[in-house]
Amino acid sequence: MYQYNEFDQKIVRQRAAQFGDQVRRRLSGEVTENEFKPLRLQNGLYMQLHAYMLRVAIPYGLLSSAQLRKLAHIARTYDRDYAHFTTRQNIQYNWPKLQDVPKILEELAEVEMHAIQTSGNCIRNITSDPFAGVARDEIEDPRPYCELLRQWSTFHPEFAYLPRKFKFAVTGAEEDRAAIQVHDIGIRLVRGEDGTVGLAFYVGGGLGRTPFVAPCIQPFVPKAHLLTYSEAILRVYNRLGRRDNMYKARIKILVKSMGAEAFAHAVEEEWQYIKDGPLQLREQDIARVKSYFQEPEYPVFQGTAPTVESLMLSKEKPSDPAFSAWVDNNVVGHRKPGYVAVSLSMKRETLPPGDVTDNHLDALADLADRYSMGEAVVTHRQNVVFPNVQVALLPPLWEELTQLGFATPNLQRLTDVIACPGLDFCNLANARSIPVAMRITERFQDLEKLYELGQVTLNISGCINACGHHHVGNLGVLGIDKLGVEHYQLMLGGSSANDASIGKILGKAFTEHEIADAVEKALLCYIGLRTSPQESFLATYRRVGAQPFKDAVYGDH
Amino acid sequence: MSGEKFQVITANRTDDGYVVYLAADRSWTTSFQDALVFDSGATDSGESLDGLLAWAGLQQRDVCDPYFFAVERGDDGALGTLSARERIRAAGPEATLRVWGYA
Ligand code: SF4
Numbered sequence: 097m098y099q100y101n102e103f104d105q106k107i108v109r110q111r112a113a114q115f116g117d118q119v120r121r122r123l124s125g126e127v128t129e130n131e132f133k134p135l136r137l138q139n140g141l142y143m144q145l146h147a148y149m150l151r152v153a154i155p156y157g158l159l160s161s162a163q164l165r166k167l168a169h170i171a172r173t174y175d176r177d178y179a180h181f182t183t184r185q186n187i188q189y190n191w192p193k194l195q196d197v198p199k200i201l202e203e204l205a206e207v208e209m210h211a212i213q214t215s216g217n218c219i220r221n222i223t224s225d226p227f228a229g230v231a232r233d234e235i236e237d238p239r240p241y242c243e244l245l246r247q248w249s250t251f252h253p254e255f256a257y258l259p260r261k262f263k264f265a266v267t268g269a270e271e272d273r274a275a276i277q278v279h280d281i282g283i284r285l286v287r288g289e290d291g292t293v294g295l296a297f298y299v300g301g302g303l304g305r306t307p308f309v310a311p312c313i314q315p316f317v318p319k320a321h322l323l324t325y326s327e328a329i330l331r332v333y334n335r336l337g338r339r340d341n342m343y344k345a346r347i348k349i350l351v352k353s354m355g356a357e358a359f360a361h362a363v364e365e366e367w368q369y370i371k372d373g374p375l376q377l378r379e380q381d382i383a384r385v386k387s388y389f390q391e392p393e394y395p396v397f398q399g400t401a402p403t404v405e406s407l408m409l410s411k412e413k414p415s416d417p418a419f420s421a422w423v424d425n426n427v428v429g430h431r432k433p434g435y436v437a438v439s440l441s442m443k444r445e446t447l448p449p450g451d452v453t454d455n456h457l458d459a460l461a462d463l464a465d466r467y468s469m470g471e472a473v474v475t476h477r478q479n480v481v482f483p484n485v486q487v488a489l490l491p492p493l494w495e496e497l498t499q500l501g502f503a504t505p506n507l508q509r510l511t512d513v514i515a516c517p518g519l520d521f522c523n524l525a526n527a528r529s530i531p532v533a534m535r536i537t538e539r540f541q542d543l544e545k546l547y548e549l550g551q552v553t554l555n556i557s558g559c560i561n562a563c564g565h566h567h568v569g570n571l572g573v574l575g576i577d578k579l580g581v582e583h584y585q586l587m588l589g590g591s592s593a594n595d596a597s598i599g600k601i602l603g604k605a606f607t608e609h610e611i612a613d614a615v616e617k618a619l620l621c622y623i624g625l626r627t628s629p630q631e632s633f634l635a636t637y638r639r640v641g642a643q644p645f646k647d648a649v650y651g652d653h
Numbered sequence: 654m655s656g657e658k659f660q661v662i663t664a665n666r667t668d669d670g671y672v673v674y675l676a677a678d679r680s681w682t683t684s685f686q687d688a689l690v691f692d693s694g695a696t697d698s699g700e701s702l703d704g705l706l707a708w709a710g711l712q713q714r715d716v717c718d719p720y721f722f723a724v725e726r727g728d729d730g731a732l733g734t735l736s737a738r739e740r741i742r743a744a745g746p747e748a749t750l751r752v753w754g755y756a
Contacts (some may be wrong), residue, residue: 122667123667123668123714124714125713125714128713129667129713129717129718143665143670143717143718144670145672145738145741145742145746146670146671146672146742146745146746147665147669147670147671148669148670176753177753178753191669193668193669194667194668194669194670195668446752447752448748448749448752451749451752451753453753519737519738519741520741520746520747520748520749521746521749525738526737527737528737528741528748530746530748530749531747531748534748577736577737577738580735580736580737581737582737
């Protein structure tokens with residue numbers, strides 16, 4: 097993984113020291129909250145409903161075991177023994193004291209982490225495919241490109257005060273597991289006609305108040321122009337994006353109002369000025385960053401490498417059917433023979449989605465060392481991936497994950513719920529997400545019932561800002577406030593995959609006590625309508641439309 | 654000013670961000686039930702909501718972003734909130750607190 101050079105090290109340490117001084121002045125009364133607010137936000141420190149919240153960046157979701165241990169230590173020492181994986185591959189602490197935050201930043205700097213670019217109108221932490229580097233359907237590892245973008249964007253003076261926050265996602269795979277089309281800029285590594293690898297740019301996607309699927313404005317940009325083309329887009333946005341109305345300030349509104357073609361034209365014009373400038377990447381620039389993401393030294397197998405199929409036929413396979421279910425659901429192929437990538441489910445009925453304790457984080461670090469070459473990846477679905485697991489070690493890994501409660505075989509199933517912090521924590525929320533997620537998860541604990549539903553995603557947000565990605569859940573739940581009472585709208589038909597689409601509101605909102613029933617009715621309706629168990633919820637919805645679901649959900653309402 | 658009859662002043666504490674309410678002695682309390690109640694914009698002793706809110710706004714070292722919100726009084730005299738947001742601010746993130754043992 098990427099390792100800080102002297103310069104990186106210096107800037108995060110300097111930033112921690114600088115913030116230490118700002119906190120000191122705030123606590124001595126020299127600085128007011130209004131003066132302090134922009135300073136704390138530049139360091140990922142929010143004021144939430146009940147306490148400060150510190151959001152720590154995890155670039156492209158990748159964590160070493162040393163970083164996991166540090167995150168555990170911070171939860172234990174400075175917070176309430178737990179933390180929360182977010183829907184943008186970051187981690188949040190919900191209860192830090194102001195005087196401790198500079199110390200936390202210093203501790204983070206020791207393991208090459210920080211909280212910069214996790215707030216404010218700047219380029220935020222860059223997200224990617226959780227299987228990056230090991231996916232079988234990958235053209236090229238996207239992480240070096242994420243890292244180049246990170247280095248370019250950190251403290252970029254021109255883009256420190258954009259009209260609004262700005263989010264990049266990059267994938268190198270055929271299947272989009274990074275939701276690139278609902279980001280401000282989504283980049284996909286693609287193969288050109290002559291076989292060379294380049295970059296397709298999708299611009300102006302996003303969720304929130306006005307959700308859009310991003311159009312592709314440029315299907316092939318040479319890799320050397322990753323930064324020049326990105327800079328051209330940002331310049332057009334910085335110049336023409338609206339600053340008069342924060343609800344219309346995201347780049348998606350600009351792209352929509354100009355039209356994708358005109359926007360692409362403006363970018364092209366801007367690009368001509370900077371295309372051949374110093375931001376153009378030389379081969380050695382890319383090679384330098386790529387060298388940090390070299391394949392680990394995979395042990396060579398004597399004879400043929402074991403496969404999941406051979407393991408399942410062997411006597412090493414645990415007799416418990418739960419093991420088979422877990423392998424089927426949570427284990428995916430790896431580009432290296434004899435290896436797999438394993439998804440750990442952070443979702444279970446008793447836990448808020450994405451929450452982990454200090455002990456969990458320590459245990460994950462220990463397991464990553466023993467089973468995954470010391471690495472783990474946080475996913476935007478708030479789970480964790482072990483990217484490098486030997487097939488032969490699946491049985492003992494499963495045993496250990498079962499002990500921890502992270503072996504639930506529910507990946508991409510209904511109970512693999514995405515939920516934002518909602519009104520339990522968030523200052524902007526209208527309604528709680530966590531109890532709703534827990535209630536629905538509790539209702540679908542029966543695995544048979546869960547599997548009968550096939551692959552289906554349920555995403556929950558506590559307000560229209562859509563951090564819980566509700567627009568792109570096959571089922572989406574949006575919390576709203578009706579005269580002081582929490583209500584929930586149900587949306588159907590969203591997707592963040594290659595066939596990205598925005599879900600549509602089904603009808604009038606439900607109370608907190610009704611929403612789980614409504615979700616269940618929609619799912620029962622799907623089972624009745626599908627042509628075969630192979631037809632997914634989304635496919636059925638797209639085939640039949642909303643009306644049968646409306647009838648089923650509201651019929652006796 | 655709010656059309657609701659009773660109000661209290663609240664803020665987040667600078668040291669830790671915790672929810673606090675202005676009490677009768679002008680200290681800040683974490684207990685909602687101990688909040689100073691304004692009846693139609695004034696306390697029993699005649700202090701005005703607007704005046705105390707302006708004062709609270711100057712207590713920058715101690716609290717951040719004070720504001721007032723409407724409350725109700727039950728028959729037993731207990732204070733109740735009228736919005737989900739203030740109910741949760743007063744009670745804390747219940748589900749999470751239960752799970753992680755801070756209830
Ligand atoms: S969607 Fe709304 S409630 Fe949820 S975290 Fe985002 S801003 Fe907060």
